[in-house]
Amino acid sequence: MHGTVVSHSSPLIHLAKIGKLGLLHELFGDVWIPPAVYEECIVEGKERPEVVSIKNAVWLRVTPVTDQNLVKLLYSEIDRGEAEAIALALESQAALILFDDAEAREKARLYGLTITGVIGVLLQAKKAGKFPVLSEALAALTETGFWLNHTLRDRLLAEAGEAEYDQPV
Numbered sequence: 001m002h003g004t005v006v007s008h009s010s011p012l013i014h015l016a017k018i019g020k021l022g023l024l025h026e027l028f029g030d031v032w033i034p035p036a037v038y039e040e041c042i043v044e045g046k047e048r049p050e051v052v053s054i055k056n057a058v059w060l061r062v063t064p065v066t067d068q069n070l071v072k073l074l075y076s077e078i079d080r081g082e083a084e085a086i087a088l089a090l091e092s093q094a095a096l097i098l099f100d101d102a103e104a105r106e107k108a109r110l111y112g113l114t115i116t117g118v119i120g121v122l123l124q125a126k127k128a129g130k131f132p133v134l135s136e137a138l139a140a141l142t143e144t145g146f147w148l149n150h151t152l153r154d155r156l157l158a159e160a161g162e163a164e165y166d167q168p169v
Contacts, residue, residue: 003095006032008085009040010100011118012060016050018140023125024098025059032063032092034084066091078104089113100146118146119156126160134160 005028015021024031041054065071065087074083082104089097090111099105100117108115126134135157142148157163
């Protein structure tokens with residue numbers, strides 16, 4: 001993918017928890033994160049084991065946000081990390097923003113941003129041959145507390161060529 005990719009903390013944390021944080025670099029090169037996302041991942045999360053891999057990911061570029069007025073406006077409706085991520089994506093004309101939270105995704109859509117989350121990253125990586133079995137990655141993800149409904153899981157596996165998806169009539 002050409003262009004800047006900006007991430008919120010959730011995709012970073014969940015991919016780190018399942019040992020697949022490096023997929024972001026393999027798929028997108030450097031990934032930009034705003035200071036609030038760095039704070040959420042590294043400072044607030046300092047006790048969590050996955051923090052080490054996030055901290056050591058030299059390809060994660062902490063990039064300040066210029067438009068603090070936009071951050072304040074967004075922060076009235078979504079968390080600071082999400083607000084800064086949207087503002088940074090807009091400022092950098094990002095090709096993609098990584099969000100898992102439904103409310104933040106909806107807000108990003110209003111600004112015309114292209115969005116994916118941890119699930120989309122895993123599916124893209126599987127299709128690119130970065131790892132062999134999507135079902136194992138999804139199982140590991142749900143073990144970390146990530147919620148994934150069965151219908152979506154079945155559809156993803158079908159799209160990855162790992163299972164038949166029977167669509168309800």
